[in-house]
Amino acid sequence: MPRSLRVVLAEDGVLLREGLIGLLARFGHEVVAAVGDAEALRAAVAAHDPDVVVTDVRMPPGFRDEGLRAAVALRADRPGLPVLVLSQYVQRDYAADLLDSGDGTGVGYLLKDRVGQVAEFVDALDRVAAGGTVVDPEVVRQLLRRRRDPLAALTPREREVLGLVAEGHSNGEVARRLVVTEAAVGKHIGNILAKLDLPPAEDTHRRVLAVLAYLQA
Amino acid sequence: MEARDVRQAPVRRPRRYPFGAWPWRSAAYLVTGVLGGALACAVLLVLLLASLLLVGIPLLLSGGVALGGAERLRLRLVDRLPAADPHRVPAVPGLGAWVRTRAGERATWRELGYALLFATVLWPLDALVLALAVGAPGTLLAAPLLLAADGHETKLLKAVLVTSYPGALAGAAVGALALVVLGRPLGLYATGRGALARALLTPRERDGLGEVLASRARLVDAFEAERRRIERDLHDGAQHRLVALTMTLGLARLDAPPGSPLEERLGQAQEEAGQVLAELRELIHGIHPQVLADYGLGPALGDAADRTAVPVDTALDGLPRLPAAVESAAHFTGREALANVDRHSGASRARLAARHDGRVLVLTVEDDGRGGADPARGSGLTGLADRLAVLDGTLTITSPPGGPTVLRVEIPCRVRSESSSPRTASSSARD
Numbered sequence: 054m055p056r057s058l059r060v061v062l063a064e065d066g067v068l069l070r071e072g073l074i075g076l077l078a079r080f081g082h083e084v085v086a087a088v089g090d091a092e093a094l095r096a097a098v099a100a101h102d103p104d105v106v107v108t109d110v111r112m113p114p115g116f117r118d119e120g121l122r123a124a125v126a127l128r129a130d131r132p133g134l135p136v137l138v139l140s141q142y143v144q145r146d147y148a149a150d151l152l153d154s155g156d157g158t159g160v161g162y163l164l165k166d167r168v169g170q171v172a173e174f175v176d177a178l179d180r181v182a183a184g185g186t187v188v189d190p191e192v193v194r195q196l197l198r199r200r201r202d203p204l205a206a207l208t209p210r211e212r213e214v215l216g217l218v219a220e221g222h223s224n225g226e227v228a229r230r231l232v233v234t235e236a237a238v239g240k241h242i243g244n245i246l247a248k249l250d251l252p253p254a255e256d257t258h259r260r261v262l263a264v265l266a267y268l269q270a
Numbered sequence: 271m272e273a274r275d276v277r278q279a280p281v282r283r284p285r286r287y288p289f290g291a292w293p294w295r296s297a298a299y300l301v302t303g304v305l306g307g308a309l310a311c312a313v314l315l316v317l318l319l320a321s322l323l324l325v326g327i328p329l330l331l332s333g334g335v336a337l338g339g340a341e342r343l344r345l346r347l348v349d350r351l352p353a354a355d356p357h358r359v360p361a362v363p364g365l366g367a368w369v370r371t372r373a374g375e376r377a378t379w380r381e382l383g384y385a386l387l388f389a390t391v392l393w394p395l396d397a398l399v400l401a402l403a404v405g406a407p408g409t410l411l412a413a414p415l416l417l418a419a420d421g422h423e424t425k426l427l428k429a430v431l432v433t434s435y436p437g438a439l440a441g442a443a444v445g446a447l448a449l450v451v452l453g454r455p456l457g458l459y460a461t462g463r464g465a466l467a468r469a470l471l472t473p474r475e476r477d478g479l480g481e482v483l484a485s486r487a488r489l490v491d492a493f494e495a496e497r498r499r500i501e502r503d504l505h506d507g508a509q510h511r512l513v514a515l516t517m518t519l520g521l522a523r524l525d526a527p528p529g530s531p532l533e534e535r536l537g538q539a540q541e542e543a544g545q546v547l548a549e550l551r552e553l554i555h556g557i558h559p560q561v562l563a564d565y566g567l568g569p570a571l572g573d574a575a576d577r578t579a580v581p582v583d584t585a586l587d588g589l590p591r592l593p594a595a596v597e598s599a600a601h602f603t604g605r606e607a608l609a610n611v612d613r614h615s616g617a618s619r620a621r622l623a624a625r626h627d628g629r630v631l632v633l634t635v636e637d638d639g640r641g642g643a644d645p646a647r648g649s650g651l652t653g654l655a656d657r658l659a660v661l662d663g664t665l666t667i668t669s670p671p672g673g674p675t676v677l678r679v680e681i682p683c684r685v686r687s688e689s690s691s692p693r694t695a696s697s698s699a700r701d
Contacts, residue, residue, distance in 0.1 A: 066506070068514040076521060111560070116502065118564045141509060141551060144561040145576075146569045165509075166547045169516025169540050171524060191548075199576050 058082040058182050061101055063094040063108040063120055064139070073107070073168065080175045090114065091123035098127055098134070105135040105182040109165075110147060121147055128154040135159035137181045139168070140189075148192050149269050157262045161187035161221075180221060186261045187221040196268035206248050214241040219264045223257045275349045275464065276457035293453035296460035297404055299347040300396045303463065306344070307393020310337060314389045328369050331382065335372060338381035338471045341388070345471075348457075348464040356380075356473035358481070377473065384470040396463065403456040410445025413438040487660045494598060501558035509550055516543045559601065566590075567597045567624060571604050571633075575622050578608045580615070580637070585623040591686040592631060599661055600624065600633050600679060603654045607635035607677045610651070615639025615675060626685070633679040641673035651677075 060077055062084050064070040074084045086097035090113040098106060106127065108120040124136045132155050140147055140162060148162040161181040167189065168174050177187045193216050197204065207215065210231075217227045224242070228235040242260070246253050249267055254260045276292050287293075317330045335357070342353040356377035360367040372378045406427055409416075416424040417438040425431050426441050519540040526533035555561075562570040568586040575582040591597075604622060611620045617639030624633045655665045663681035 066510045066514075069510060069517070072514050072517045076517060079521070079524075111505070117560075141505065141554075142560055143551070143555075144559075144565075144569065144573050146561060146565045146573075164551075165513045166516060166544055168513060169520040169544060171517070171520035174520075195573075195576055 058104040058178070059101065060084045060178075061094065061097045061103040061106050062087045063089070063091070063097075063106070063112065063123070065089045065109060065112045069165075069168075076168070076171060077175070077178075082175075082178070091119035094120070094123050095127065098131075105137060105178065107137045107139065107178070110138060110140045110142065118147065121150060125150055125154045128160070132156075133159055133184075135161075135182045135184065137161035137163065137178055137187070139163055139165045141165055143189075143191050143195055145192060145196055145269060148188055152186070152188075152262070152265055152269075157265075158186055158258050159184045161185075162192060163187065163189045164191055177221075184258065185221055186258055186265070188219055188261075188265060190216065190220050193219040193268075196265075199268070203249050207245060211241055211245050211248075214238060215245050215264060218242065218245075218261060219268060221257075221261050274351055276454075276461045287457075288450040288453045292457050295347045296453075296457040297400070299344065299460045299464070300400045300456075302344055302347070303388075303396040304393050304400065306337075306340065307388050307396065310385060310389040311393070314385065331369065331372055331378060334382035334385040335378060337385045337388070338377075341384070341467050342471055345464050345467050348460045349468065353468055353472045356471070377471075380470050384467065387470075392463070392466075399456065399459050403452040403459075404449070407445040407448035407452060410441045411449065413441035413445065483660065486656065490595070490657055490660050494595070497558045501554055501560075504550065504554050504557075509547070509554065512543060512547050512550065516540055516547065519543060562597055562601050563594070567592060567600055567631075570597070570601050571622060571624060574601070574605045574608055578620070579612050580608075580617050580620050582608065582611075583619070583621045585621075585625075589624055589626055592626065592683050593686055596631060596661060596663075596681050596683045599654070599657045599663065600631060600681060603651070603658065603665065603679050604633055604635060606650050606654055610643065611635070611637045611639065611675075614643065615641075615673075617673075617675075626683075628685070629682060631679075631681045631683055633681075635677045637673070637675050639673050639675055640671075641669045641675050642671045643667060643669035643675050 058077075060082055062070065062073055062077075064073065064087070067089075070087050070089070074087055077084055085101045085103055088094050088097050094106070094108060097103075106124065108124050110118050110121045112120045112123075121138060121140075124138055128134055128136060134155075136151070136154075136159070138147075138151055138161065141164065143164070151160050151162050154160065159181060161177055163174070163177060167177070181187055196219065197212060197216055204212070213231065214227060217230060222230070224235050224238045228238045231238070243253065245251075246260075246263075249264075251263045251267055254263060273292075276296060313333060317333055321327050321330055339355070342355070345353050357375060358371060360371040410426055413424060413426055413432060414435060417432060417435065423431060423433045424438070430441070432438050432441055519536055523533055523536040523540065526536055559570055559573070561573055566589065568589040571586055572584055575584050592600075604624070608620065608622065611617055615637045617637035620635065620637040622633075622635050624631065626632075651665065651667070658665050658679060658681060661681050661683070663679060666678045667675065669675040
């Protein structure tokens with residue numbers, strides 16, 4: 054069982070906010086503050102110094118992307134503060150702004166739909182809190198859909214592996230999902246990095262970031 | 271059918287013209303013109319003096335408008351076709367609104383120009399024509415009477431001295447002939463005057479067009495506002511509740527015995543709710559793409575290119591934030607063009623480019639397909655052309671059979687000012 058996390062939650066929809074508090078409590082995490090707008094989020098983070106922040110993108114007063122702006126600003130003030138952003142937008146620009154904040158570790162960008170996959174959602178939160186990088190599969194799919202010639206050189210299997218790496222999964226997790234050995238995954242990744250002209254990296258986070266940077270470019 | 275004006279009258283009944291109504295009407299038009307013009311001249315002088323003290327400017331405007339109204343009525347003397355009022359009814363009652371509306375209309379300024387012309391040049395000219403065509407023959411016609419009144423002699427037109435009745439009668443005959451002959455030029459001059467008044471005092475096509483454009487702009491704005499409202503309602507309502515529903519289902523699934531039929535059913539329900547959410551997300555994005563509001567035209571078009579099945583090369587870098595209406599119109603046009611590439615072109619590759627040179631946004635969509643695209647045939651682009659027209663934008667499509675098809679949009683616009691862009695405001699707050 055991962056450690057219990059102290060969470061600051063920002064979500065302006067009451068139904069979802071209450072639901073998330075219950076969900077996190079069930080997995081042993083404590084929501085130390087639940088707020089409904091970006092201003093209150095900054096104040097709550099300053100007051101509670103949480104392990105991780107979970108925030109909605111669109112919040113009062115403008116109902117634009119105040120939550121995402123607040124998340125980026127918080128990470129500028131407190132480098133390394135883990136932030137998981139819950140979004141309703143697949144568009145890559147939102148995720149890119151978040152990944153560009155700080156050194157890109159300890160961030161997650163997930164579609165709100167994922168909260169239904171309770172166990173996976175909590176797992177993603179744990180990974181973000183531990184300094185990992187998590188990007189929603191749907192957003193990764195959109196990145197992979199961009200027609201970039203080097204991507205065409207990848208085999209279907211390699212594209213599958215690339216997608217999972219971009220989502221922030223470790224070699225072991227990728228192997229488990231594709232039902233292959235970890236060694237096979239390592240080989241695929243080596244091929245992918247070579248084909249895309251990316252520097253080889255053992256560390257999962259560095260590799261995720263390199264892949265994401267490549268996909269966004 | 272009655273003649274509309276002097277020009278038509280002699281054509282219909284040439285011999286009866288001198289004895290018909292038109293010479294009288296023309297003369298009446300010029301006589302009232304001289305009287306009105308002299309009055310206008312006096313009033314104008316007073317108002318110009320008052321304008322020096324600033325209070326006279328609204329008076330000058332309303333004077334011009336009033337004169338315009340009177341002149342349009344007077345025009346009926348020489349032109350049976352009613353002269354339409356070029357002015358709008360002010361949107362709100364009150365003197366202030368009236369002055370603002372009138373001051374903003376070109377028609378008002380044309381009327382003022384006419385008033386100046388009328389008070390300075392036109393009425394003396396009217397007087398001169400009257401003197402030549404009516405005054406001089408009239409004096410000749412009156413020669414016998416004048417002679418009778420004087421008893422000894424009378425000088426006709428200050429030139430010919432007449433001392434006998436036969437001479438006076440001859441003068442009268444010449445006068446009558448001149449009156450009949452000059453009736454026609456008099457009528458033509460009056461008609462010309464009327465045409466000038468009509469040209470300056472009645473609505474121009476462009477005035478009406480402005481009104482149509484303004485109303486179309488209001489419609490587009492209303493549609494845009496309505497789209498935003500629907501998007502907001504869907505986001506705050508259905509989307510939010512569906513997310514909460516999938517979460518509830520997910521939690522219920524945790525409570526169900528693992529591997530049981532209940533757990534399986536809950537899993538199915540969750541999956542279906544997830545599909546509905548995905549569809550709803552696409553629907554909302556189609557109605558009002560939030561990425562356009564948050565990131566602007568470049569990223570929004572880039573996203574549209576990503577979603578196109580045909581591979582699209584893009585050149586969208588460096589686009590500044592533009593007025594919301596421009597971004598929206600350009601985005602929807604680009605998206606529709608890309609959709610057409612997918613649907614109709616048979617292209618294997620397309621290119622989407624947008625740039626702004628400080629004054630004009632230029633958006634081009636090219637494909638290497640079969641061409642022959644007809645914008646008039648329900649391609650969805652006609653409606654967008656209307657939308658662009660509101661912004662003074664243009665849409666051109668060249669699509670020869672065999673291709674390539676090139677769609678080009680140009681919208682004149684300035685870069686959006688800093689204060690109205692939340693993106694800029696928050697980015698600078700971040701630094």
